[in-house]
Amino acid sequence: MNALAARGLRFTYPDGTPALEGIDLTIEMGERVAILGPNGAGKSTLLSLLAGLREPAGGEVSYFGTDEPADELRDRIAHCPQAPADYLFNASVREDLEYGPAQLSIDRRDAEQRVDALAAEFDLESLLEKPPFRLSGGEQRRAALAAALAVEPDLLLLDEPVTDVDAGHRETILDALDARHEAGATIVVSTPDADLVPHVADRVVLLDRTGAVVRDGPVRAVLTDGDILRDVGVSPPQLVDAFQRAGVEDPPLTVEEASERLQDGSRT
Numbered sequence: 001m002n003a004l005a006a007r008g009l010r011f012t013y014p015d016g017t018p019a020l021e022g023i024d025l026t027i028e029m030g031e032r033v034a035i036l037g038p039n040g041a042g043k044s045t046l047l048s049l050l051a052g053l054r055e056p057a058g059g060e061v062s063y064f065g066t067d068e069p070a071d072e073l074r075d076r077i078a079h080c081p082q083a084p085a086d087y088l089f090n091a092s093v094r095e096d097l098e099y100g101p102a103q104l105s106i107d108r109r110d111a112e113q114r115v116d117a118l119a120a121e122f123d124l125e126s127l128l129e130k131p132p133f134r135l136s137g138g139e140q141r142r143a144a145l146a147a148a149l150a151v152e153p154d155l156l157l158l159d160e161p162v163t164d165v166d167a168g169h170r171e172t173i174l175d176a177l178d179a180r181h182e183a184g185a186t187i188v189v190s191t192p193d194a195d196l197v198p199h200v201a202d203r204v205v206l207l208d209r210t211g212a213v214v215r216d217g218p219v220r221a222v223l224t225d226g227d228i229l230r231d232v233g234v235s236p237p238q239l240v241d242a243f244q245r246a247g248v249e250d251p252p253l254t255v256e257e258a259s260e261r262l263q264d265g266s267r268t
């Protein structure tokens with residue numbers, strides 16, 4: 001079954017800026033998909049349309065093989081915007097984490113347990129009583145992601161989920177996404193950073209500057225195609241670039257993969 005199916009999605013901003021030019025995208029349940037593209041490609045616009053937060057100028061989106069609109073599926077779909085402050089509007093981080101479960105009338109004790117677990121998972125315990133606007137950018141990012149996960153959604157639409165986050169907390173977030181993926185969630189992540197993609201996705205949808213899909217395929221196939229990435233204004237992953245320049249045809253995508261290969265090589 002698919003988690004979402006978008007057909008012919010088009011969108012133009014009120015000032016006349018065309019953002020998306022007819023996107024067709026089907027994502028199966030349990031898939032991990034990265035929306036990769038340069039600044040201004042339309043990644044954030046696409047995620048907000050997929051989340052049902054904007055009316056498309058053309059086309060439509062359906063979810064989980066049903067006719068239900070996104071509004072009716074707030075317990076199953078979570079969207080975390082590029083600016084995390086847009087997602088944090090309560091008086092304290094704790095209230096922001098409690099907000100989603102409260103909207104869904106989840107039992108109070110169950111909700112408190114969820115909030116405690118998320119606060120521990122995202123290292124937010126010392127920040128729970130603070131007003132979100134006093135948090136640093138990276139702290140806001142973690143708080144917004146935790147708040148999005150509090151409804152235990154089946155479909156996660158995450159706009160640049162590790163931007164502004166330090167290295168340690170980046171691992172925290174990647175681990176949290178891995179855990180949700182293992183539990184069966186469908187995860188869609190937008191990013192301008194090809195180096196992030198192998199850590200969050202198995203499939204990449206590459207957008208160009210006009211907001212059109214120019215490639216949609218397995219991570220390895222897309223990320224090793226330096227020409228098409230550079231064409232749209234995205235740098236290939238650094239390791240891919242380095243190994244390809246050295247003449248390696250099947251370059252590693254991540255430091256972990258490179259290090260494994262180098263160790264294997266040094267043993268032979």
Ligand SMILES: Nc1ncnc2c1ncn2[C@@H]1O[C@H](COP(=O)(O)OP(=O)(O)O)[C@@H](O)[C@H]1O
Pocket residue numbers: 013014015017018019037038039040041042043044045046
């Ligand atoms: N509220 C808005 N009004 C007018 N133009 C906008 C607005 N938001 C985004 N845009 C424009 O729409 C295009 C796509 O933006 P966006 O989806 O934010 O791209 P990305 O997330 O890939 O960087 C860009 O040209 C951007 O300048």
Ligand SMILES: [Mg+2]
Pocket residue numbers: 043044045082159
């Ligand atoms: Mg964006």
